[in-house]
Amino acid sequence: MSIKSRLLLSYIAxxxxxxxxxxxxAAALASVFLKDTPGGRNGPPFFQQMSSEQQELFTGMKFIAQTEPDRLxxxxxxxxxxxxxxRxxxxxxxxxxxxxxxxxxxxPSPSTEHSTAKYDFTFGDGSRGTLLMMTAGNPWSGGEHTFFPLLLLSLLTVIALTNxxxxxxVSRSIIKPLYALKYAAEQIKDGDLSHEVALKRKDEIGELGGAFEQMRVRLNESIRLQLQYEENRKELISNISHDLKTPISGIKACLEGIQEGIAESGPMREKYMEMIEKKTDEMNRLIDELLLFSKLDLNRLxxxxxxxxxxxxxxDCLxxxxxDPLLAGVTVNFSRSGESLYVVADREKLRRVIMNIIDNSLKYMDKPHPEIRVELRxxxxxxTVGIRDNGSGIEAAVxxxxxxxFYRADPSRNAKTGGSGLGLAIVKQLVxxxxxxxxxxxxxxxxxxxxxxxxxxxxGGEQT
Structure with a gap:
């Protein structure tokens, strides 16, 4: 029930x-004050009976004054x-x-008298006589001094208690959940996002609590992701330092060999220079992949x-x-059921996906006749594009x-299966x-x- 309906019902109540x-x-008070009046609780209305009996009494006394005046x-x-x-x-x-x-x-005192009946008659000795009968204006003879104050007091009490x-x-049904929201807000202010806001109401406050709970969950998830990103950045820095240190160490060793005269002959010097070039290219590829992954991770590509x-x-791509010399001796097969198949894609990013997957496959080729099969369904x-190899395979657990x-199937991170460890991570982001x-x-x-x-x-070339 909505708060508006609840307030409306409370106003009606x-x-x-x-x-x-x-x-x-009022009925109870009247029955108490009038219980001893003529007719009792079950008789005719009191005022009517009182007036009737008073009239009968006056008629009787008038009859006596006419017939037996001396009895008066x-x-x-x-x-x-x-x-x-x-009575x-x-x-x-x-x-x-x-x-x-x-x-x-x-x-009754004259102050309470309401009406007077007068009848003149003659006594037996010839004297002039007068009979006066005065009825009380208040049937319960002064009971109004108690009845009406009690009636007013009961009215005020009923209004005060009911309201x-x-x-x-009504206020409790509104204030209690507001206190719950206030407590949850204080917990969030103190950095505790584990306090669930479960009001379980179907009114405006329930909707507010639901929105507050969604805010708490999203804020908690945002902080969790922020902490995870921070941890990932630390891991990224650590892995970058490790991956850059290897080619830099190789370049430094070659330079020291040249400086110390170890590579004096032309062939030896050329070999050292080729090694320096190879390590430099490796660093360049690593930096390119790091920059690409960083842009993908920040959604800036x-x-x-x-x-x-x-x-x-x-x-065409295959x-x-x-x-490419890297695919020398590797059999590449392509199978496609049907002819043209149109998709929505980025040509440059799609080429990077295919190259990274094939490059990853080449690292783990261990068969005498390496083979890569590309399928399109x-x-x-x-x-769906599938790129399969006949390499060593990967355990189901990993x-x-x-x-x-930076995950590598070979934990030793040796030169044979080296690389940046970002190839397939980039594939996932690009796809x-x-x-x-x-x-x-x-x-x-x-x-x-x-x-x-x-x-x-x-x-028509519209994107899906």
Missing amino acids: MTFIPVILFAMI SDPVFLDKMGERMN LKTRMVVEKNGNVIHTMSNA GVLTYL PFDLERVDLAAYLR EELQL DDQNEA LPLIFDR EGQGGKVWAESVPGEGTGIYFTLPRSKN
Whole structure:
């Protein structure tokens, strides 16, 4: 239930509940104050019965004044009638020749009298008589001094209690989750992002709590990634230092040999210079890969995506690579089911992907007849390229790690399987940057296959 609906219901309850409770309390008070009145709780309405009996009493006394006037001067008779008059809250005064000969001493005071009935008659001795009967304006003879204050007090109490209880319940349902959010905010301020905000409400505060929880999760993930990036930067610096130190040490050793006269002859000097050139090229390639990976990692390398016939592109690329001296003696086969297959790709980045995968395969060739097989499949919404070799293969336990930066299948990092350790990490970044995915399959002793996908192109060269 929304807060708006909750507040509306509370306002309605604050209006009707006090009215109902006040009516019940007023009825209870009335029954208490009027329980001893004529007719009791189950009789006719009190005022109607009181007025009826008072009228009957006056009619009876009038009849007596007409038929037996001397009884109105009889104290015994008058005292007997006084009991009934007291019960009916009625006062009677008898006058004879203008003088009061009898009045009820315990009757209502004149200040409470409401109406007076007068009847003139003649006593038996011929004296002029007057009968006055006065009814009380308040049936319960002064009970209003208690009844109405209690009624007002009960009204105020009902309003105060109802509004207080409803206000407490509604405010508690709002303030309690706000305190929970405040506590969570204080935890975040202190650097603790592990405190979950679970309000489990379906109102505006619940939506606020959900947004707050998403903020906490994303902030926690952002800090985690930041710490991971910091750790990766430290690892990157360490690996760069290690990888740069090896060729620099080789160059330094060659220079020292030349300076000390070890390479005095022409062939020896030429060999040292060739070694220096090789180490320099190795450093240059390593720096290029580091710069490329750094741009990819920071999402600062733009991709020039266009419509490419992947089958034709792979044929041209492999024909060019077969002229590379590094592929001398290596059999390269290309298989394609069907003709043209158009994808959305960056030609330059795609060439780098293929070269890095093949370069990685060449490092682990251990068969007398090395072979690389390139396959192209059409998988409806995407094209899949597989580059397989018949090298030493990779153990299943380390297969998911080969796309991590600076990972080498050979832990010794020796010269045979050296390299920057960034080749396949760059492949993953370049493929994902073009909207594809990459994975590896391998059988130890039989070879390894690196597969990647590229999104198919729509008609007219539109990108998918």
